[in-house]
Amino acid sequence: MAPVKVTMEVGTDGVAVITIFNPPVNALAIPIIAGLREKWTEATMRNDVKAIVLTGNGGRFSGGFDINVFQKVHATGDTSQMPDVSVDLVVNTMEDGKKPAVAAIEGLALGGGLELALGCHARIAAPRAQLGLPELSLGVMPGFGGTQRLPRLIGLSKAVELMMTSKPIMSEEGKKLGLIDAIVPSSELLKVSRQWALDIAERRKPWMRSLHKTDKIGSLSEAHEILKVAREQVKQTAKNMPQHMACIEVIEEGIIHGGYNGVLKEAKVFKDLVLSDTSKGLVHIFFSQRATSKVPNVTDIGLKPRTVKKVAVIGGGLMGSGIATALALSNTIVILKEINSEFLQKGTKAIEETYEEVSYITANVRGLVARKKLPQDKADKALSMVKGALDYSDFKDVDMVIEAVIENVPLKQKIFSEIEKVCPPHCILATNTSTIDLNIIGENTTSKDRIIGAHFFSPAHIMPLLEIVRTEKTSAQAILDLMSVGKAIKKVPVVVGNCTGFAVNRTFFPYSQGAHILVNLGVDVFRIDTQIASFGLPMGPFQLQDLTGYGVAVAVGKEFCSAFSDRTFKSPLIDLLIKSGRNGKNNGKGYYIYEKGSKPRPDFTVLPIIEESRRLANIMPGGKPISVTDQEIVEMILFPVVNEACRVLDEGILVRASDLDVTSVLGMSFPSYRGGIVFWADTVGAGHIYRSLKKWSELYGNFFKPSRFLEERATKGIPLSAPSSTSSVSRSRM
Numbered sequence: 001m002a003p004v005k006v007t008m009e010v011g012t013d014g015v016a017v018i019t020i021f022n023p024p025v026n027a028l029a030i031p032i033i034a035g036l037r038e039k040w041t042e043a044t045m046r047n048d049v050k051a052i053v054l055t056g057n058g059g060r061f062s063g064g065f066d067i068n069v070f071q072k073v074h075a076t077g078d079t080s081q082m083p084d085v086s087v088d089l090v091v092n093t094m095e096d097g098k099k100p101a102v103a104a105i106e107g108l109a110l111g112g113g114l115e116l117a118l119g120c121h122a123r124i125a126a127p128r129a130q131l132g133l134p135e136l137s138l139g140v141m142p143g144f145g146g147t148q149r150l151p152r153l154i155g156l157s158k159a160v161e162l163m164m165t166s167k168p169i170m171s172e173e174g175k176k177l178g179l180i181d182a183i184v185p186s187s188e189l190l191k192v193s194r195q196w197a198l199d200i201a202e203r204r205k206p207w208m209r210s211l212h213k214t215d216k217i218g219s220l221s222e223a224h225e226i227l228k229v230a231r232e233q234v235k236q237t238a239k240n241m242p243q244h245m246a247c248i249e250v251i252e253e254g255i256i257h258g259g260y261n262g263v264l265k266e267a268k269v270f271k272d273l274v275l276s277d278t279s280k281g282l283v284h285i286f287f288s289q290r291a292t293s294k295v296p297n298v299t300d301i302g303l304k305p306r307t308v309k310k311v312a313v314i315g316g317g318l319m320g321s322g323i324a325t326a327l328a329l330s331n332t333i334v335i336l337k338e339i340n341s342e343f344l345q346k347g348t349k350a351i352e353e354t355y356e357e358v359s360y361i362t363a364n365v366r367g368l369v370a371r372k373k374l375p376q377d378k379a380d381k382a383l384s385m386v387k388g389a390l391d392y393s394d395f396k397d398v399d400m401v402i403e404a405v406i407e408n409v410p411l412k413q414k415i416f417s418e419i420e421k422v423c424p425p426h427c428i429l430a431t432n433t434s435t436i437d438l439n440i441i442g443e444n445t446t447s448k449d450r451i452i453g454a455h456f457f458s459p460a461h462i463m464p465l466l467e468i469v470r471t472e473k474t475s476a477q478a479i480l481d482l483m484s485v486g487k488a489i490k491k492v493p494v495v496v497g498n499c500t501g502f503a504v505n506r507t508f509f510p511y512s513q514g515a516h517i518l519v520n521l522g523v524d525v526f527r528i529d530t531q532i533a534s535f536g537l538p539m540g541p542f543q544l545q546d547l548t549g550y551g552v553a554v555a556v557g558k559e560f561c562s563a564f565s566d567r568t569f570k571s572p573l574i575d576l577l578i579k580s581g582r583n584g585k586n587n588g589k590g591y592y593i594y595e596k597g598s599k600p601r602p603d604f605t606v607l608p609i610i611e612e613s614r615r616l617a618n619i620m621p622g623g624k625p626i627s628v629t630d631q632e633i634v635e636m637i638l639f640p641v642v643n644e645a646c647r648v649l650d651e652g653i654l655v656r657a658s659d660l661d662v663t664s665v666l667g668m669s670f671p672s673y674r675g676g677i678v679f680w681a682d683t684v685g686a687g688h689i690y691r692s693l694k695k696w697s698e699l700y701g702n703f704f705k706p707s708r709f710l711e712e713r714a715t716k717g718i719p720l721s722a723p724s725s726t727s728s729v730s731r732s733r734m
């Protein structure tokens, strides 16, 4: 392992270059902070040092404070492990020190890394360096003085935006905003920074302490207005999270009582936030997401991913065109195959339209082109990467095929037999099925080692998760190649085993089932949706069903009913809705009323249909609606999900429990600040979940019956996330 250290070299010009060494991102680990303090003190005391340049080794300035320390604080509850950086190092030693300092920034300066640079007296950057304060995305806030110095350098409005969104900007924008003093090529970064530092020492350039600046923060009343708007937005966008409001209050403190008081308050509130459940959840997700790229016997056996230049996508429907778009945007040559020219035209047009939508979501392609975020030529190039096809003639040199036709077993089997013959022997044969067993799809082929699931989530060009499904025969090379393609198209690939619904849909099938049981037990449909949305999912199960369409609910429901007949509930409601001419958002008639330009409104004319469903289901005890608290509503829907997660873990479908946390957040929009489904379940406690499910199973039936895994963990007091020593089903699935 490369050494973690801070070095100092003093040149004949009298400039001390202090360099951070902590690959891969030069995180500010505790020894690095101690090293910075030591070298800075030495530089200040040495007579041959006139000025200081701070930089990071290996082309990256710093990715911020070491997030591993947060994990240690979370485990122990002891915040004294966090050193005093903001006052002792950044204010006293650096900013108010006797020698001027310049930050030489390359690659990235994020979080505490950028904050160290803000404590220097000037900042010189290489082109396209990333600058940002993403701390809120970890449930904390800038803690090395960033809440005070950033507004003083770039203005309150922009600083608040950068902190609230956690999004980085490029050094070019930083230069325009006043965050960066000059942009120079990487090769000249150190030379220019040294000269700049000497120019400050010799008073040819201003010796600027950003904490003392006031010219960019405007009047008190202007600041008040900006912070008022920010608070309103946060109420909408960051429900259930404390760090956004806390950060605004700390910024305000500095505006009213001065930057130094702001720094003091920042340090205090930071320590409170670091102990919050929100920070625990978000830090857990940060590390869990990175852990998904480590798959035993795949990524640790010396294999190298092969180049995948050309991919064929079979089926130009919603999923196929989304997948093709994601590939084309990342410069992969795509052959989009359909069965006739009408469908093909529809598919390629969808890519163009989807492409427009991509840009719409990030504020439209033209806007991106205008703001130089997506150059016009890149946009045109992506579209030129896609070629339509009606036969297999273009498949002879493809590196991967992704089949994305309707969920029909004979059709998929026919396609796999055909592609096995026409594609080169190295070609990976992937299917985007969301439910069908891969062994059945590949039954008639002799290429089982290259058959793999590439399960994208709709819309495929936007949703970040790629569930990679392997059978016991899939080769490690095929898995590694698909992981590498997934990363290239900016997805988070998670490798899972083969079973009905795979990891994500299987874990979450009880979500809508639980909601339907509750409705048929007499609980109001809109109350259920409100409670689930307040818990933190983007919408409740019924609004979601409106969005995905009832056809999907029926098809998916059938699959699960046949695979897990012991624990499925056949709700009469969906069939009744379809019979009465409703199909959700699709035809504007569902549980809600959909009108252009306004939020969905409850449609109370659906209530008699629900009454009819209750009559047919006949599960209300004594024929009367049950009485439940708001918390019970959430639990009766989410605990069965946890129960299924337990079975998935028990069967070894995933490499580790935290993979399910990542998939629940990225695939099902489970709130990331709750750390994902298993992490959340452990904060609630396996014992409470087990006892509740047991009680409900006695009252309302087998759907709620606790799994063996949950019962064992609850009775032995073992967290659900703890690794299994043995599993009840053979791990050969993986």
Ligand SMILES: C[C@H](O)CC(=O)SCCNC(=O)CCNC(=O)[C@H](O)C(C)(C)COP(=O)(O)OP(=O)(O)OC[C@H]1O[C@@H](n2cnc3c(N)ncnc32)[C@H](O)[C@@H]1OP(=O)(O)O
Pocket: 024, 025, 027, 028, 063, 064, 065, 066, 067, 068, 108, 110, 111, 112, 113, 115, 134, 135, 138, 141, 142, 143, 144, 287, 290, 291
């Ligand atoms: C007091 C202060 O205000 C508080 C703070 O500074 S909090 C920290 C603020 N900084 C951040 O939030 C940045 C977090 N990091 C990132 O966003 C990304 O890692 C990055 C943009 C820096 C680099 O991305 P990328 O090149 O894709 O590499 P990525 O795989 O994410 O990270 C590489 C490794 O560095 C680690 N790492 C990245 N940033 C880290 C950090 N700040 N602390 C500790 N480890 C870090 C990752 O865990 C990963 O480790 P692994 O290889 O063992 O899995």
